[in-house]
Amino acid sequence: MAASFSRDDLREAASPSSFELGERCVDSVANLRLRNGALHATVHGEEPFRVRLGIGPDGLDGLCTCPDADGGAFCPHLVAVGLAKLVGAGASTDVEGEDAATAELRxxxxxxxxxxxxxxxxxxxxxxxxxxxxxxxxxxxxxxxxxxxxxxxxxxxxxxxxxxxxxxxxxxxxxxxxxxxxxxxxxxxxxxxxxxxxxxxxxxxxxxxxxxxxxxxxxxxxxxxxxxxxxxxxxxxxxxxxxxxxxxxxxxxxxxxxxxxxxxxxxxxxxxxxxxxxxxxxxxxxxxxxxxxxxxxxxxxxxxxxxxxxxxxxx
Ligand SMILES: [Zn+2]
Structure with a gap:
């Protein structure tokens, strides 16, 4: 299933500050995978958080193990996972965005x-x-x-x-x-x-x-x-x-x-x-x-x- 959401959907779901923080941790998204209509990933920050971002027909809904999301907020980690999917980062097979040293080794x-x-x-x-x-x-x-x-x-x-x-x-x-x-x-x-x-x-x-x-x-x-x-x-x-x-x-x-x-x-x-x-x-x-x-x-x-x-x- 292709991602059925856009950058604007993420911007709408999150507060402006969450969105901005999320943009900054796209590179920390690891182990991104799509399962049962939801994106699952780990976002490594000061501590790792596990994230589940539902991308069903009813829009975006998310769960994250961080304290922000505990209160029901659309936290920066959810934004980061959504953005990582849209730019194709976070997956091990991703070649785009590879640094020069890795490209040379490849x-x-x-x-x-x-x-x-x-x-x-x-x-x-x-x-x-x-x-x-x-x-x-x-x-x-x-x-x-x-x-x-x-x-x-x-x-x-x-x-x-x-x-x-x-x-x-x-x-x-x-x-x-x-x-x-x-x-x-x-x-x-x-x-x-x-x-x-x-x-x-x-x-x-x-x-x-x-x-x-x-x-x-x-x-x-x-x-x-x-x-x-x-x-x-x-x-x-x-x-x-x-x-x-x-x-x-x-x-x-x-x-x-x-x-x-x-x-x-x-x-x-x-x-x-x-x-x-x-x-x-x-x-x-x-x-x-x-x-x-x-x-x-x-x-x-x-x-x-x-x-x-x-x-x-x-x-
Ligand atoms: Zn979070």
């Missing part, structure tokens, strides 16, 4: 033989875990094409490399993990859109498994990590809804996530309703009931309340 690299480049990349990946993660993400994306759906084992290898144990050599921060998990959520959506429902479910589900296995014991002060896991759960839920087989055992899988894991709050029964179907929802209610007596009373009460709310509002 020129030299095009002279390398393919085999040499492969060896060079592998050497760099062995030395630097971030490089390996980038290569793993790029290859998994390539594999998630209709012509060559990857096996579960292949998906698992790539996800393992993308989500290493916390405290590993490079000391990934919550934001690093959040960006990688957001990327896996994107891949889950993309695989599903490409019709690879089984692969989509497995990317989502195995990523959740891996996150739990690794523990991700890093301080998540801004909630970036929880937000990314929430996106991943939603993508997984949507993928499950497209795959009839996925409903088997899904109710107990969901209850286990909600009651036994750090990111339990990211898994919401209403998101999984389509995948569960009526029988699954009934099974889910029954499982909650069973757990009410074994030390989960408070959590079960909250989840039962969510379920009751969902049942009331679902037409």
């Amino acid at each position: 020129g030299h690299l095009t002279q390398f033989e393919r085999r040499e480049l492969v060896e060079l990349l592998l050497d760099l990946a062995v030395e630097d875990e971030q490089v390996e993660a980038g290569l793993r993400a790029a290859t998994l994306r390539r594999l998630l094409l209709p012509e060559k759906p990857p096996t579960e084992a292949t998906i698992e290898r790539h996800v393992n490399a993308l989500i290493p144990p916390a405290g590993a050599p490079d000391h990934l921060t919550a934001l690093d993990y959040a960006e990688r998990i957001a990327e896996l959520a994107d891949m889950t959506v993309e695989a599903q859109e490409a019709g690879l429902n089984a692969a989509a479910v497995w990317v989502g589900q195995y990523s959740v498994t891996r996150i739990e296995e690794v523990g991700l014991d890093v301080p998540d002060t801004d909630g970036e990590l929880a937000e990314a896991v929430f996106d991943l759960a939603q993508a997984h839920a949507e993928a499950c809804a497209e795959l009839p087989d996925a409903s088997t055992g899904l109710a107990s899988w969901l209850v286990d996530r909600q009651l036994g894991t750090v990111f339990g709050d990211c898994f919401v029964v209403a998101d999984y309703a389509d995948a569960l179907g009526e029988a699954g929802i009934a099974a889910y209610g029954g499982l909650l009931h069973e757990h009410a007596t074994n030390g989960w009373a408070a959590d079960v009460a909250r989840l039962s309340n969510d379920l009751a709310t969902f049942r009331r509002t679902d037409p």
Whole structure:
């Protein structure tokens, strides 16, 4: 989908001072991607903020993790992400706006033989875990094409490399993990859109498994990590809804996530309703009931309340 907004739309949505500040931080926009009719990006300032700019037919609406946006303002980061999209900045494939040194390096690299480049990349990946993660993400994306759906084992290898144990050599921060998990959520959506429902479910589900296995014991002060896991759960839920087989055992899988894991709050029964179907929802209610007596009373009460709310509002 092409961007359906203009510079003037951004100017109109933001206050003059927000717009001006936003213009100045276009270069700080990273990891810009379009998903479900919204632009997602990170804006690196004094601290990194995660931004979601909706560009639907009803106009622009945005969310940002900065304090300005907390009060409902159209903050400079939203402006910056919109402008970055319009000028084509912030994406890794962008060639325009490349500085002279990078352009020179690009020129030299095009002279390398393919085999040499492969060896060079592998050497760099062995030395630097971030490089390996980038290569793993790029290859998994390539594999998630209709012509060559990857096996579960292949998906698992790539996800393992993308989500290493916390405290590993490079000391990934919550934001690093959040960006990688957001990327896996994107891949889950993309695989599903490409019709690879089984692969989509497995990317989502195995990523959740891996996150739990690794523990991700890093301080998540801004909630970036929880937000990314929430996106991943939603993508997984949507993928499950497209795959009839996925409903088997899904109710107990969901209850286990909600009651036994750090990111339990990211898994919401209403998101999984389509995948569960009526029988699954009934099974889910029954499982909650069973757990009410074994030390989960408070959590079960909250989840039962969510379920009751969902049942009331679902037409
Ligand atoms: Zn902001």
